[in-house]
Amino acid sequence: MALQVDIGWHSARGGREHNEDFAAALRPQPHEAARGLIAAIADGVSAGGGGREAAQTSVMALLQDWFGTPATWETSAALDRLIGAQNAWLAATNRRRGAGAMTTLTALVLRGQSWTLAHVGDTRAWLLREGRCTQLTTDHVFDHPDMASRLTRALGLEDHVRVDYLQGELQRGDVFVLTSDGVHRPLGGALARELQRAAGGAQATSEVLVEAALRAGSRDNASALVIRVQDLAAVRLxxxxxxxxxxxxxxxxxxxxxxxxxxxxxxxxxxxxxxxxxxxxxxxxxxxxxxxxxxxxxxxxxxxxxxxxxxxxxxxxxxxxxxxxxxxxxxxxxxxxxxxxxxxWHGGQTLEQALSRRQPFTVEEVVRSTIEVARALGRLHRQDVVHRDIKPGNLHRGDDGHWRVLDLGVAVSGFESEARRDLHAGTPSYMNPEQWEEGAGPATAQGDLFALGVTLYQWLTGHLPYGEIEPYQRARYRRDPRPPSRLRPDVPVWLDHVVLRAVARDPRQRFETAEELVLALERGASRPVAAPGPTPYFTRDPAGVWKAALVASVALNALLLVWLLFLPR
Missing domain, CATH: 3.30.200.20 (Phosphorylase Kinase; domain 1)
Structure with a gap:
């Protein structure tokens, strides 16, 4: 789904010798769709064409450089850096030339389903929504009737510029209008009425506004840029x-x-x-x-x-x-x-509620339900999202009989902050053992599959494969879990193998993808997976091996000492 807009622009010199207004809009290329659309209008301030240069370079630099900013930058932060750089260049150029070429600037970015506005000077931005016209910007001019045309802020006026920012939710049918003061000053309140009456496309609306301003006696450059939102892009975070x-x-x-x-x-x-x-x-x-x-x-x-x-x-x-x-x-x-x-809203209950009520599930029901949940996890992982808290309390069967995965509150997608990504999330009894190791990396899709394996074991047997685990209680993983059939005789051997592979202590013995787990459950006894081998004791408890070696070494040295001191030679 891509952002669809209708764009129109019209400008007239009015009573001035030169037209120092400049406006433009730039749509993204398909590979730049995430950057959104950017539009801007500027009204140059000076004589002899210097204002035109300031307005044109400011708009063109902003539009061209916008698509070169990192996609991770927040919209207003990116605009602030670009506008600040342009202002510094204009101020330095004015000092070098001894000239005073300055410009106002009002820029609009439409990304996803939100809009962001940056504003300096007395150009204006308007929003027409559901028949109501709202002025979004405030003029940066002296608060005196005789000095209303003198700017307190402009690009090139000082070494540093203060920019106003405003953000809001974008809706289908919104109409944004950017105008120079040659349009909104002579029209006054009539601008809103002209906008509400304009029924044509964006280009026709921009022409109607400029012509109305000229008829109202505008002696200044008159420009209007109109953007009609026809369809919205995908939602962004x-x-x-x-x-x-x-x-x-x-x-x-x-x-x-x-x-x-x-x-x-x-x-x-x-x-x-x-x-x-x-x-x-x-x-x-x-x-x-x-x-x-x-x-x-x-x-x-x-x-x-x-x-x-x-x-x-x-x-x-x-x-x-x-x-x-x-x-x-x-x-x-x-x-x-x-x-x-x-x-x-879905009626029904979670698996945790069902297990607490000792609701019986046949082996076939458990297998069929696990396949449904595993397919949902596969869809999630294909979007590069890791759930991080799969457990019976987050699996829900609705009144329609379908299972759904709940609570994406601690899920990671790569778009969250680094602090949240490194947060140790999940429920300890369902977390894979390597997540407790010092220096453990970020959560992976395999962690979700291990948690689903633990849930499947509990679903079948009513017990956890490694028992209740508290945070950092790694001793629980020093034994391999018993096959489910030892606790529930109607569990077939092939399902024993699937479950034990899903909760294996060694991650190399587990399923790599949700699709692999689904395939093993669907094939069942027709093509059973191999049972995982017992985990070597050194892998399960490296410290225990060293302790045993130390005890053996001490015992051997004690025997050697006895032989040297007490036994005849």
Missing amino acids: EDVLVAGHLPAPARLKVGDTLDAYTVTALVADTGVHRLYQAREAGTRELVTLKVLHEARAGDPEERAMLAHEIWLGLRLAEQVGAGRSGFVRVRQPREPSAFYAVFD
């Missing part, structure tokens, strides 16, 4: 982080409303999040609301984790499909007043 600046909802009770949702029940309270069942006003469908607990509402890391979870859910729906993907679909609330996540 930054888009969700913009919404993350909204306040967290207050504690809700049954009957309270949050935007378009009416709370019908409190589902869970973990101390970090609250989950509510709610009904959407328009569709009358039940949904799940996930909000930050008020004790964590101001925690930036918790906000970032919830935003990341929302983005991952939207990304999976887009890449995998919103149907039977093995995950709960995330919905986007329209113009939210607070920061929260909306998921589809």
Whole structure:
């Protein structure tokens, strides 16, 4: 899904000898789609063409250099560096030439499903949304009627420039308009009316605005750049982080409303999040609301984790499909007043709830269900995402009979902060043993498969393969787990082999991908996998080997000492 826009631009010299306005917009190439669209308008300030040079170089440098900035830079940070560099060049050029060529600048970036605005001077940006026209910028001019045309900020005016930034959520049908003062000053409040009346494309709208300004008596250069948003690009993590600046909802009770949702029940309270069942006003469908607990509402890391979870859910729906993907679909609330996540509602229960109630599962049911979960994990891993907390509490079977993986809150995708990536996440009894080793690398897809293997073992037997494990309690891994058939006689031998390979102490004996595990479960007895060999004692307990060697050495030396001192020679 790519951003689709209609762009129009029109400029007139008006009563001036030279046109020192300059505007342009640049669409991304297919390989640069993640960088978004950038547009800018500038109004040069000087005589003799110097203002035109300042305006043109500022706009062209910004547009051309934008696509050379690293993709990891946040939008406003990238704009700030580019505009700062251009301002420094203009100021140095003015000192060298003894001239005063300056320019205003208003730049707009549309990325994913958000917009970012950078502004210096008295050019303006407007947003027309659902028939309402809003001025987005504030003029940087002296606050006096006789000096309203004199700038307090401009590129080239000083060695350092202060830029205003504004961000917001992008919606289909939005119309952004960038104008020079030769358009908005003579039109005044009529500009909004002209915009609301304009029914044509972006080019026709830009021409209507400029011509209306000239008819209203504009003696200045008059320019307008119009961008109509026809379709939105895929959601980016930054888009969700913009919404993350909204306040967290207050504690809700049954009957309270949050935007378009009416709370019908409190589902869970973990101390970090609250989950509510709610009904959407328009569709009358039940949904799940996930909000930050008020004790964590101001925690930036918790906000970032919830935003990341929302983005991952939207990304999976887009890449995998919103149907039977093995995950709960995330919905986007329209113009939210607070920061929260909306998921589809599914009745049913988690595997943890089913096991705690001792609900019986046949071996065939367990195998079929594990295949469904493993396929969902495969879809997740193909998107370069690692869940990091697979366990019975995060596997849910809905009323429709399908299993879904819950809680992407601690998942890693490569887009989170380094601190979150290095966080030791997961539930100890389901974590692979190498994650407890000093200097362990980042979590991998194999860690998810090990956790699924532990879950499968527990599903079949009611026990954990290595027992309950506390953090850094590596002694539990010093024995190989018993085959499930020893605890449940109806487990076939081929399934013993699959389960033991999935939870093997040595990572080289485990399945490498979810697809490999699915294949082994589907083939079953027709093409059984080989049983993993016993883990060597040195691998299971290297320290124990050295301890045994030390004891043997001490005993040998003691015998040697006895022989030397007491036995006849």
